[in-house]
Amino acid sequence: EAGVAQSPRYKIIEKRQSVAFWCNPISGHATLYWYQQILGQGPKLLIQFQNNGVVDDSQLPKDRFSAERLKGVDSTLKIQPAKLEDSAVYLCASSLLLGGGYEQYFGPGTRLTVT
Amino acid sequence: GENVEQHPSTLSVQEGDSAVIKCTYSDSASNYFPWYKQELGKRPQLIIDIRSNVGEKKDQRIAVTLNKTAKHFSLHITETQPEDSAVYFCAASINDSWGKLQFGAGTQVVVTP
Numbered sequence: 001e002a003g004v005a006q007s008p009r010y011k012i013i014e015k016r017q018s019v020a021f022w023c024n025p026i027s028g029h030a031t032l033y034w035y036q037q038i039l040g041q042g043p044k045l046l047i048q049f050q051n052n053g054v055v056d057d058s059q060l061p062k063d064r065f066s067a068e069r070l071k072g073v074d075s076t077l078k079i080q081p082a083k084l085e086d087s088a089v090y091l092c093a094s095s096l097l098l099g100g101g102y103e104q105y106f107g108p109g110t111r112l113t114v115t
Numbered sequence: 116g117e118n119v120e121q122h123p124s125t126l127s128v129q130e131g132d133s134a135v136i137k138c139t140y141s142d143s144a145s146n147y148f149p150w151y152k153q154e155l156g157k158r159p160q161l162i163i164d165i166r167s168n169v170g171e172k173k174d175q176r177i178a179v180t181l182n183k184t185a186k187h188f189s190l191h192i193t194e195t196q197p198e199d200s201a202v203y204f205c206a207a208s209i210n211d212s213w214g215k216l217q218f219g220a221g222t223q224v225v226v227t228p
Binding site: 004031040041042043044045048056091095102103104105106107108109 | 119121149151157158159160161164204206214215216218219220221
């Protein structure tokens with residue numbers, strides 16, 4: 001089966017600019033996650049969707065980050081305006097069902113550099 | 116919330132030797148513990164996981180042990196090979212947290228021939 005797809009793979013922007021990332025999960029996976037992975041750290045969950053509804057966005061900096069999953073399939077994550085500390089790899093993951101114990105499959109990530 | 120600590124941050128082993136990575140978690144309600152391997156520039160991939168009703172699980176050269184009382188779990192890699200070189204992440208999840216994973220900081224494993 002096809003894996004989780006993400007684009008772009010790399011993005012360089014200046015601070016205060018905006019950027020958007022796209023994710024296409026594995027077909028049939030109801031749950032979608034966006035993680036931020038800063039260099040040298042483990043992934044940190046930003047937001048979790050079940051179909052097109054938000055399950056957890058407690059760690060999403062809502063003053064600058066937004067995400068949506070229209071129609072419960074593809075998702076976009078937006079940063080506006082970007083800060084230097086947003087430089088990281090943004091990973092999208094999906095799992096078949098909601099809840100602990102279901103494997104999360106990760107996409108290749110988008111490496112964002114904010115200058 | 117859940118907090119996961121992982122040690123060591125780097126681990127260098129000779130090919131053929133064993134490698135052990137240890138993680139501790141803070142929330143006793145955590146009941147799912149996956150381990151992910153991330154090669155340089157690639158996506159994290161699940162290599163093994165364990166649930167709280169099991170004390171040990173093995174898959175060929177890798178094994179995971181769980182001590183619920185002490186709230187720690189470990190990854191064991193035996194007969195290490197150069198292709199085992201990667202960053203390994205442990206994680207913990209609470210069943211009623213909708214599958215939210217709290218990751219450790221990662222261990223860079225380097226296997227030298």
